[in-house]
Amino acid sequence: MVLRDRIDETFNYDRGLQEALVQALLQAEAWVSRLDNIDLVVFLRTDLFELYDIQEKNKLVSRSLVLEWSEEDWLQVLIRRVFANELFDQLARRLRVADEEIEMRAALEVLFPAEIENQPVDRWLVDSLRNGNGDISPRLSVLLHLTRERSARPDAVVATVPLFTADAVQRAMTNLSDLSFSEVVNDFKVAPTVVLNCRAGKLTSFTLSEVEQLFDNTEGKIGDQVRLLERLGFLERVVEQRGTQTRSLFRVPRLYTHRWDYA
Template sequence: MVIAAVVASTVPSEAPKALRRNAEGLRAALGLPTEPPSRIRRVMRATARPLRGTTLKFGVGPVNFEATVPVGTRPGGSFLDVESLLQDMNNLLNQSGRRVVVPLDRIDETFKYDRGRQEVLVQALLQAEGRVSLLDSIELVVFLRSDLFELYDIQEKNKLVSRSLALDWSEEDWLQVLIRRVFANEPFDRLARRLSVADERIEVRAALEVLFPAELEGQPVDRWLVDSLRDGNGDTSPRLAVLLLHLTRELSAQPDAVVATVPLFSADAAQRAMTKLSDLSFSEVVSDFKVAPTFVLNCRAGKLTRFTLSEVEQLFDGAEGKIGDQVRLLERLGFLERVVEQHGTEIRSTFRIPRLYTRCWDYA
């Protein structure tokens, strides 16, 4: 229903009347914006039906359920077959040579503290993708974090292996996300153009020195940023760039003041923001993902950053699963980084917890 309602927003005014009415009714039932009817149509419909709205039954395959649609948005009948509506919209798109892509993102934020409901949601999305993929001109793209994808034992995920995509963000890409987030603001338009290189990418080093001091905690600012936020898989998430900027502004001495000098942010604000982001990242592992929470909290309590598995086995809670399974999940999350060392003929495997999670321990 949600996918059909999103696609319904693309139905043109010259489409058949019945299709337009059904598309409008579906969007109204889900509380999505619809084109307001004319004043005359509103008056006529308000006098023709009670102001409480109209109950409409929807069918999706073998499942039927009801919703109340606002006055003035009733489709042509009391029952709406959502899959037929999707097919009709697909046919219209085919005729006009158009294509609609519906992306769904941030699934990890939905029911993030209720894994049972979240698993059902992920399963439903994968089932929906399988059905929508049969349509020529409508495509559903579901962005799932790999750890979430692997966390649930869902049959449908095996059908999607060929359709999965691992996003590999280089250091340069990540820094461009951070820079462009600031320089997209209107006051920086002229400066952004002057800092752009031939391929329209902004010159990283010069742009960073507009935002932060050239060095932070004894490191060049670009290295400090990347090294502080890289997880155990060697990845730096783009969402952390935006979060860091918001936190830095919030923790500035005068967050709402107009700044007329560079750098925009002080060393103190940047360092405090990075520590706060570290604390949020650590809390996410414990409170959100809830992977080996006893072990993770014990690491913080003892300020352990590097160890062999045999040295910390007693810190795990057996009730939270086999130790090997807990370790593998922590590696997938990026909380643990496996380091293989060779001393002569001896090979030893150790684990390291990245600075992304341990920085906040130093300032607790």
Template sequence: MQAEARVSQLDSTQMVIFLRTDLFELYDIQEKNKLVSRSLPLDWSEEDWLTVLIRRVFANEPFERLARRLRVADDEIEVRAALEVLFPAEVEGQPVDRWLTDSLRNGNGNISPRLAVLLLHLTRELSLQTDVVTAPIFSADAVQRAMTKLSDLTFAEVVNDFKVAPTFVLNCRAGKLTDFTLAEVEQLFDDAEGKTGDQVRLLERLGFLERVVEQHGTQTRSMFRIPRLYTRCWDYA
């Protein structure tokens, strides 16, 4: 799990705990000797994780007054209005909420809230602007570079932390492969890392591979796609 401190004006310190369901699922497969007392699936909608991202910024004291102006009924911050304060309306030709979603979604269709928090930290670090005087707070250049860095870290996590089919994953990056059939890439797997089918299954569960079906007239073809979350860094290497 990962703990993230939440800035608070209260006397007590608040903490947000993000459960790493991807880690749990992986170790549940690989290490049968681990005892798991309870499994708790967490489903995050697009609005849920965007709200996490927004609240993380506006919990900081300098933005307290601005946060009050953005709040609507039940003390909830209006998501789209807050996004306009944080980011340019469009990034790389897409509305910013669509760009964030497409860039951060894995092959299982999920977006981890921890990635939203990490993106904020990286964007702040890469921002040339030290004093916020105008909106949006973050420039398009800063958020694009932060997303590329996040992509690189997420890719490295698959190879170095999860260690799922590392030879195949590295071969995909070397050849900049993004869409393919299994038959086209079978030679890129290392037999010493397990059966090809088992490696593919783990990569799917992790979200590195997304199974898609292409329709050509009356013919269908089963393929795999690697999400932009992992491949973005390949374009900027």
């Protein structure tokens, strides 16, 4: 058994670098597959192939397994990423309760204000990053680590807490929202007119009949385009109850719409 493809997705939005990495993996797989004593090759983080070329993924992956991450797991990943910064090494040592684990609640108090946009910070982080399928990708913790680059004092001596202001974290989240939106528009190119209207703040929740005219039939059946947007997590399907009547509509998650006034 061989475990490979543990590429850090810090470079998730650098398509040139990502394509080069995938090509290198393909070459490595071709070499490994010729060895008589290797019967099974297991790739970790195979979502890399989905962003690059679905045909290349099909050449290599016969079965995939999606790992479920709890909110606590995700917050631990984010915390470890931030405290991996050498500047915070002394703080990290004081917050550790075991060799590898950092006490999460204490770490959150050190890193962030207690509330952002009138929500407890852990709830705000999770709700801002959940996609339309209800999932939070672990890679988003890596990208939100851009918070330290947005801080007003990235190279200063740590003297006060929380380390990051609410404004710095909001700017980082807005940047991540921009990147996530760009992924749908530029990489997958699904229903661009609909998606662009969503980003412009013109659409937040809507029924399919209200936006049908925005779809281009040359890009495929409207139903297929909608299902792909749902699969990507860009749209969340909800059922709204009005008295005795119900209607099905779509909602755009905050991950793709955070702070339009910054856009």
